Amino acid sequence: MTTTPLPPAPEGMLNVYVDGRLVHVRKGATVMDACKAAEQEVPHFCYHKRLSVAGNCRMCMVEIEGFPKPVASCHWPAAEGMKVRTDSETATTARKGTMEFLLINHPLDCPICDQGGECTLQDLSVAYGGDRSHFHEGKRAVDDKDIGAKIKTVMTRCIHCTRCIRFATEIAGVQEMGATGRGEAMQVGTYVESALTSELAGNMIDLCPVGALTNRPFAYTARPWELVGTDTIDVLDAVGGHIRLDARAGKVMRAVPRECDAINEEWMTDAARFSTDALSSNRLTAPQLRKGRGKGKLENTGWAEAFAAIKEAVRGVRKTRLAGLMDNLHSAEDGYAFRAFMQDALGSDNVDSRMAGNLVDSKSHAAGICNTPFKRWDDADAVLLVGCNPRLEAPLLNIRLRRVVKKGAPVFVVGEVADLTYPVTHLGDTAKELETLLDGKTAAAKALAKAERPLIVVGGAVLARPDGRAIVRAAGELAEKVAMTDSWNGFNVLHDTCGRITALDMAVHPAHGGMATAEILENWRENHVDVLFLYGDCDLTPADLAGGRGTLVYIGTHATPLAAMADVVLPAAAWSEKEGLFANAEGRVQATRAAVPPPLSAKEDWKIFRALSEQVGDKLPFDTLAQLRAAIAEFCPAYAPEAIGTILPAPWQGVGKKGKLTAKPLASSVGAYYLRTAHHRESAWMKTMQAEVAPVQEEAA
């Protein structure tokens, strides 16, 4: 090692040598940070960069020149001129010792452990494990805990790193995991066994460095090395977190998160993680046709026959008597093709994707998105939630809100009160409170005005109300008043899914005086609509369609009760089976990738509409995905290849429409979290998990 005096480090930085290499680290950084800066991976179990430092596993030992003993690098502060060795004999011997201690009580059950192949303990024991132990006393065996349907526990494997406890306490905000007992009798769990109530509990599976906490639904179904991973996007809520779908033999076996600092950090919601069973159960796999209209049975048929039947049904029907509805899980390709199919091929303006009838003002992009990028939510110093329950609507964003609350930001709620995992001040149930806030006299109004970066979040359900636009206007005015500077726009609308936002971008709503959802349904029931194209379940129940005697064409993925009512059924690809562009709530467009092909005869959605258009009217002008994407990019620049993954600036033009605020209480758009979309409702695991937290609520028909 060098003995010459060190040149001074840059301002606020320290000179540290790691294995002879000079690196600069921030003052206050740890030795572990310095090793990372020197690209030296220090083995560790308890340390995690997004959790507090516990320093209890002792695996991260390094040698520091002049120190009598090896030190745990994860919590040892780096100092000027420190000379660290990560690979010296002292360091290695210390790690070997730690490993021997850890393996005293850890069972040798890797062959039957689901963590096998992706286990930190397994990997590190290859490097530091001995082939025999000095320990001759009895091993301990710990009773497994029942902590719900999400996580399978094998607690004898637990190495007491406390990552799960710290995650539950610090990130999820649900203090249910803990360490009870002491010494040899210490146990990690919930003590009184009960299902974890967090919407983010699945992340403990990823955090657990051993096989103590594993994915319960996935248990014993596949080995990690048999799986083929596909990097894609979670489109089941409006956040659009980065995920990887792991598939084997054409079946999605599980979903895990990927790291993306700007969006999901490295977390994933349980609704996305544990609902993959829906992708391979109850699927529509072939076109179906009802022989003998109205009464006959739906029978499998070929695409040509199904198309012919549709052609027959629309022949000679007036364009105003055709209609199409689309739900909230579709990509830009799907939405664009569907709208083009309805409007250009069939010539009908009766097309809508706004199931709850939410009225958007399509003129202003800023009116339907989160104008504050998610990453900047961390900077907010006051929060106002309007008809929004972020814990259920976007658990990943709730993590960020918790973080600002911890830093001291007050949270005000207009709408129903719920446990958001942090304290809130409830201002009232109705939107009238917004007027009070605009008046600026109350303490809450003053707090918002005083804050430098207040965050105003309007829930998706607000837009579905008759007075939705008036509420958005009031919230927008408030934002203009208190939450808008050159570098900050605190006005946010949180929709329920990425597909909802994407469909709005693709203008899947009535144009030129066409009918909107409610009107379409009413006219269908009264037989003023002859052919209804139902693209997905659209949050409808059979009762919504009862009475209609026209031809019902169902294009979708699952054999739902609505599909069973249809005269023609066309099997489409699920979100995991196609390349698609989706905008998230920030207006960031991201691409999903196909993890598996669509089942049997099912086809990618846009191809269905393209092929069908040729049969029933004007052929749509795209034959390849590239051509379709070019058309989409022209229609909406945010979807252009160079804009993918970025946020285009949304100019502020004011939002909503002046109107009367009614006294009807504001509610969240998500009632039953685990059954929030048609996709989730097809998942058996989701039903179990919903039953665990609350009896399944009746869907409002």
Add this chain to the structure above:
Amino acid sequence: MPTIRIDDTAAVGQTPKPLGLDLAWSKQAKAAIKDILARYPKERSRSATIPLLHLAQREFGGWLSVDAMQLVADTLNLPYIRVYEVATFYTMFNLKPVGKYHVQVCTNCACMVRGSDAIVQAVKEQAKIGELDDHHQGHSPCGTFTLTEVECLGACVGAPMMQVTAQNGASHYYTKLDAKQTKQILKDLKSKGVSELVDTPPADVDPISGGGYTS
């Protein structure tokens, strides 16, 4: 080598769960809680966890049911798990019901070399207690005594020794014991009752003289 099973039977011999006891603090306890809370800054009331657990143990029969821990948590506005963690950590909290008198005999080094085995034996014989369980505890059939072997209670100078605690928390250190005396103490406790015990925290016992409380 035998496997040591780490189960939850420290709590009532079964997986811990609330027993539906519907506990509430007495009037005196409420006053005591007020005193205890006054010792800590308002936003640090979590510091009162241990004093309140002690109080709950005295209030509700000399042991801590899950219900009692939950009452403490509710009183301090803490998540339940944070109280379970503390209550299960310290051996001074009984997670299972104990007899009318909880006899804790020290079997640590000093007491052991001064003959604590004989004291344990004497308690077992007098109270008709059989084999001790995995948690080094046994109960007399009459329900009057629970014997627990414990580690050093800090009265080594009077070894061998035992601490006897009544359900209401009244407690006494008996030091410099022999088997005969031990049996007599238990006999007296059974016939004369709690008045024999002085509610003296161990710290108040003069370690040299035994504070005059030794027999």
